[in-house]
Amino acid sequence: MQTGKVVYRHSVVTRLTHWLFFIAFLALVSSGLQIFNAAPYLDASDKTDPARRVLQIYAPADNVGSTVIFGHAFNTTGWLGWTDDGMGGTTGRAFPGWITIPSYQDLADGRTWHLFFAWVMVFCGIAYVIWGISRHDLRELVLRPSDVPKLLPMQLYYLRLRKEPPLHGKYNPLQKLAYTLVLFVFAPLIVLSGLALSPSFDATFPWVTVLFGGRQFARLWHFVLMVALCGFFAMHVILVAMTGLRNHITSMITGRYKLGAHDGVGI
Amino acid sequence: MKRKLFIATSLSAALAGCGAIGTKLAENDRIRSILGAGETLDLALIGTRGLVREYAASDISAQFPINSFDTPVDAVYTHLIRNAFASFRLVVDGMVDRPLSLSLAQLNAMPQTTQITRHDCVEGWSAVAQWSGVALRDIIAAARPRKGAGFVVFHTFDRDANGVPYYESLDFSQALHPQTLLALRQNGAPIAPDRGAPVRLKIPTQLGYKSAKWVRHIAVVPSLAHLFAGKGGYWEDQGYQWFAGI
Numbered sequence: 001m002q003t004g005k006v007v008y009r010h011s012v013v014t015r016l017t018h019w020l021f022f023i024a025f026l027a028l029v030s031s032g033l034q035i036f037n038a039a040p041y042l043d044a045s046d047k048t049d050p051a052r053r054v055l056q057i058y059a060p061a062d063n064v065g066s067t068v069i070f071g072h073a074f075n076t077t078g079w080l081g082w083t084d085d086g087m088g089g090t091t092g093r094a095f096p097g098w099i100t101i102p103s104y105q106d107l108a109d110g111r112t113w114h115l116f117f118a119w120v121m122v123f124c125g126i127a128y129v130i131w132g133i134s135r136h137d138l139r140e141l142v143l144r145p146s147d148v149p150k151l152l153p154m155q156l157y158y159l160r161l162r163k164e165p166p167l168h169g170k171y172n173p174l175q176k177l178a179y180t181l182v183l184f185v186f187a188p189l190i191v192l193s194g195l196a197l198s199p200s201f202d203a204t205f206p207w208v209t210v211l212f213g214g215r216q217f218a219r220l221w222h223f224v225l226m227v228a229l230c231g232f233f234a235m236h237v238i239l240v241a242m243t244g245l246r247n248h249i250t251s252m253i254t255g256r257y258k259l260g261a262h263d264g265v266g267i
Numbered sequence: 268m269k270r271k272l273f274i275a276t277s278l279s280a281a282l283a284g285c286g287a288i289g290t291k292l293a294e295n296d297r298i299r300s301i302l303g304a305g306e307t308l309d310l311a312l313i314g315t316r317g318l319v320r321e322y323a324a325s326d327i328s329a330q331f332p333i334n335s336f337d338t339p340v341d342a343v344y345t346h347l348i349r350n351a352f353a354s355f356r357l358v359v360d361g362m363v364d365r366p367l368s369l370s371l372a373q374l375n376a377m378p379q380t381t382q383i384t385r386h387d388c389v390e391g392w393s394a395v396a397q398w399s400g401v402a403l404r405d406i407i408a409a410a411r412p413r414k415g416a417g418f419v420v421f422h423t424f425d426r427d428a429n430g431v432p433y434y435e436s437l438d439f440s441q442a443l444h445p446q447t448l449l450a451l452r453q454n455g456a457p458i459a460p461d462r463g464a465p466v467r468l469k470i471p472t473q474l475g476y477k478s479a480k481w482v483r484h485i486a487v488v489p490s491l492a493h494l495f496a497g498k499g500g501y502w503e504d505q506g507y508q509w510f511a512g513i
Contacts, residue, residue, distance in 0.1 A: 026285060027289070030285075030286065030289060035391070036391070038389070038390040038391055039388070039390040039391030039392050046385070046393065047326070047328055047385055047393045047394055047395045048328070048392040048393050048394060086290070097286075098286050099286065100286075101286070101289035101290065101293055102289065102290040102293040102294065103286055103287070103289075103290045104290075106293070106506075107389065107390065107507075108502070108505060108506035108507045109293045109299070109506060111389070111507070111508065112299060112302045112303065112305065112306075112506065112508070113289075113293065113302060115305035115306060115309060115508070115513065116301075116302040116303075116304060116305035117305075118305065119304075119305050119308050195313075195513075197387075197391075197513075198309075198313060198512060198513035199319060199385075199387045199471065199472050199473055199474060199512060199513075200313055200314065200315040200316075200472050200473065200512025200513060201313050201512070201513060202319060202320070203315055203316065203317040203318055203319040203320075203471075203472050204313070204314075204315070204316045204317040205317075206317070206319075206320050215385065215387060215393050216392075216393060219391060
């Protein structure tokens with residue numbers, strides 16, 4: 001085995017875009033929640049339609065925060081609906097000040113941040129994919145039909161129901177599935193659903209808004225995709241922490257990675 | 268275990284710190300102007316190239332929210348309401364060869380166009396309504412802008428609580444867009460006082476704050492720099508994007 005051997009794992013473009021993705025992702029989520037707060041409800045429709053409301057976060061009374069999902073109300077006082085106002089007090093506000101940029105209600109700045117970091121994300125994504133294709137790096141990352149039978153054994157290994165992971169290359173089949181979904185499904189869809197909210201973009205490419213079921217529905221998709229990407233982000237951080245935090249972070253800064261027992265199997 | 272607790276604590280502290288740093292950065296004018304590059308890209312790469320979708324009468328929203336300042340209460344506007352806008356004149360001047368002063372009757376006598384379009388608010392909501400009136404490009408054409416004119420500015424009767432006037436501006440590609448309308452009627456009835464009577468702008472390719480209510484004066488100007496805070500509109504002066512197409 002090659003355990004302990006240090007290999008050059010991440011190219012400079014991968015490392016640079018990784019950290020830019022990270023900054024842009026944090027900025028986009030926190031400014032996006034700021035924007036959400038200006039109209040804290042999501043409808044599965046084109047125009048605003050309370051009859052087709054999927055989610056609403058509001059304060060039915062002072063000091064009460066409520067989150068309504070498909071008509072079911074949950075008391076979320078302190079977390080959602082009635083939260084910190086970002087200035088030391090509390091107020092009727094969907095997402096709390098500690099998670100929005102800026103902390104207090106400011107739609108204009110939220111939009112400025114969101115519309116800037118959206119471009120950072122898009123340009124990083126394009127650079128990453130073009131670089132990955134030209135260097136054949138993406139081959140190791142993209143899920144292939146031959147990986148599909150290995151998905152279940154890999155999951156069993158993660159659940160400790162199986163001793164050894166299935167044979168795999170630089171990335172295991174579940175990693176490939178996650179990265180492929182994020183890079184080629186979730187990321188393009190979150191960009192498109194965001195653009196579908198733009199009246200000018202809608203005028204030029206009306207089929208995009210139609211594809212998402214209308215403007216308000218696109219807003220709902222945009223939100224759902226954000227939640228999905230947050231889920232990926234959380235899993236990513238947890239797995240990185242569990243499989244050698246220091247080694248992973250070092251490799252994402254310097255490019256050099258110390259091989260573990262199961263790394264590089266099948267390369 | 269201690270190490271994991273330490274990592275968890277530092278991660279939460281880092282996240283909370285991020286928020287505070289983000290707020291500090293958001294308040295920095297230099298950062299704000301750098302982040303403004305997003306708008307430049309939006310205008311260049313998205314712009315406004317097509318026509319927005321037109322809806323059927325059955326799509327018209329039962330409720331159309333009002334999201335503006337209160338109906339003007341100054342003497343001039345109150346007087347206009349009292350005489351049913353008989354003394355109203357829409358002034359078109361600035362860098363034009365033929366300045367205009369149009370009465371409501373004259374505006375109504377011009378060729379009328381009707382659109383049922385979706386109004387998208389910067390806050391996120393949308394409502395569909397029917398708007399009828401004069402295509403802005405017909406008025407601009409009648410006034411004959413001179414060479415060097417860059418923007419069309421809309422001055423209104425509207426004022427915020429501090430008395431700061433509401434104004435808006437479009438460049439010529441936006442002003443001459445076939446769906447940019449000086450609306451005289453909403454859902455078939457004359458524009459109501461709280462909806463911008465007698466004349467309001469309706470530009471369905473951009474977010475709602477562009478569609479100025481209570482328009483009284485259209486000025487063709489070379490640049491926006493000398494107007495108010497210089498950003499081309501009431502909300503733009505407070506940090507909102509001049510290009511409200513996204």
